[in-house]
Amino acid sequence: MLQCLTLVTHNTASPNLVKLIPLVSIMLLMLSAFIMPLLKKKRHLFGLTGGALAILMVLSFVNVAYIYQNGGYYFDIGHFPAPFGISLRIGEIESLIALLFAIVDLMVTWYAYYSLEKEIKESRIAFFHTMNLLLLASLLGIVFTNDVFNGFVFLEVSTLAACGIIVVKDKKTNIKAGLKYLILSSLGSGLVLMGIAFIYSLSGHLSMDYIHEAMIANLDGKQNTILISVILFTVGLGIKGAMFPLHIWLPDAHASAPSPSSAILSALVIKAPVIFLIKVFYKVYGTQIIHETVILDLVLLFGVMGMIFGSLFARSQKELKRMIAYSSVAQMGYIFFAIGIGNTLGVVMAIYHIVAHALTKSSLFLAAGSFIEQTGFKHIEDFRGIGKEMPVTLGIFTVSGLSMIGIPVLPGFISKWNLAMASIQSDKLYLLIFLLISSLLNASYYFPIIINGYFGEENLDGKVFLSKSKPIKQLLPLIILTVLMVLVGFFSGSLIEFIERGVYTV
């Protein structure tokens, strides 16, 4: 850590302004969020959100470019140095995730401009934008922060805001799903706070680096307390990140929310707690302590269960959005699997899969949202022959679905391949079977939709070509997301290299 600090302080080429970016991006989003209720016209609302997100995207890009050249840095909020004040730590992973969040949220907002008022009341649109920006701000806070208590506060803000974008659609099922999410999530935050209390009693610090130093210094006889606290963190963040047996809130919430909300929830909201969990594992406890406990094996077990059972549940769903929501459970299983393998490649692939899945799942949800919006149907069997009516949208769905299944070049394949490599590296060959089974299961529920959509005489009967297709300007955000996803697959080598430079393992 000290090496890193000195490295950063010796950079002279305009470092100070760049280092303000993390704080400025959070402040920008929060300020815009609270201006939102003052605005009335739809154009102004979307203009402000879009503007804020576009600025955020540019800033995040500059940040990534700076970190690519100079490496990560610390930022002390209010110039109080670390043990007393809150510090942010921005490295390769954090900057990349911030850029990802900004891009996905901007594209979802673009999509929402054309379709949001069809799903929710006109008067709720301002509320949606407030919650959306607040949510993004708190997610960035979770990603950037180097202080566990600060992370907890941001987690709570993100929970409330995420619940806000679920209940924005004033239906019975939404209120029920929102309340279910809120109850389970508050259970999770209670556990996380208890975990923080335990490690505070062990170390007397809240800043991640200082906790780590204090823990390494007096490790003897504290193994039980450490184990309890790490389990509290894993279960607490596992609830928020939809780890398999704790995912029960996810399908209801993600399926009933309006499509732009579903995309944000599935792509961003469940990812930030996982990044926080990785930070807790490798920055707070450190590789040495984590490998002495059984926690990584537990995470691996839950990950494998998620991969298999998530897909099995997805297969048996009749509604399209519920199926995609269960597919999210399966994909989160991959991420926990990657963390659970426990070597450097595993953690790198967890981050890579977070990037890949965020882009893929947001475009899947938006494509599904377009089907539902244009046809009025919800069930999978009603979407036979949709490929003739909406060929471009189904094309986007197909590419994303192929990535989920793991067709070469697409990011889903890259993560599965490297996960297989990571399992071989850590001498756990039997894991390859689960990867294979899960891929086959993925194929078994994405292919029927695609094949029934494009082919089959009786499916295409009576469908008029392009009759329900959206204009190209409405499809552009989906196309951009898909292109970005393919690019993430194409340039996976340099992306993985970039993530590897910033990975936390010491």
Add this chain to the structure above:
Amino acid sequence: MQTLINNYMFVGAVIMFGIGFMILLLHNNLIKKIIGMNIMDTSIFLLFVSLGYIDGKEAPIIVGGVLHHNGYVNPIPTGLMLTGIVVAVSMTAFMLALTIKLYELYGTIELDEIQNIRGG
């Protein structure tokens, strides 16, 4: 046994946490669930504040001149728990608001009855 008695604050907090947790998890009545959440949070606040307490020292409030820095209890956990209380209050308020909404829509706040109505 002696360790349990020495760490009575820990033991008490964990028991209270367990009570709150089980109420939150197992009860069907939403109001009871919210009460359970508050019990759970309060146990953590107690634990945190007790962590910062040093026997025989004063509260860190300056009255008539500063004592030696050894004269005060640790103020940081107390400060943290102020934030924690604010978070818990806003969470409770939001949950209560949603509960009212749910009651208007379903006519009940028992979750098992709501499951039975399903889709209605």
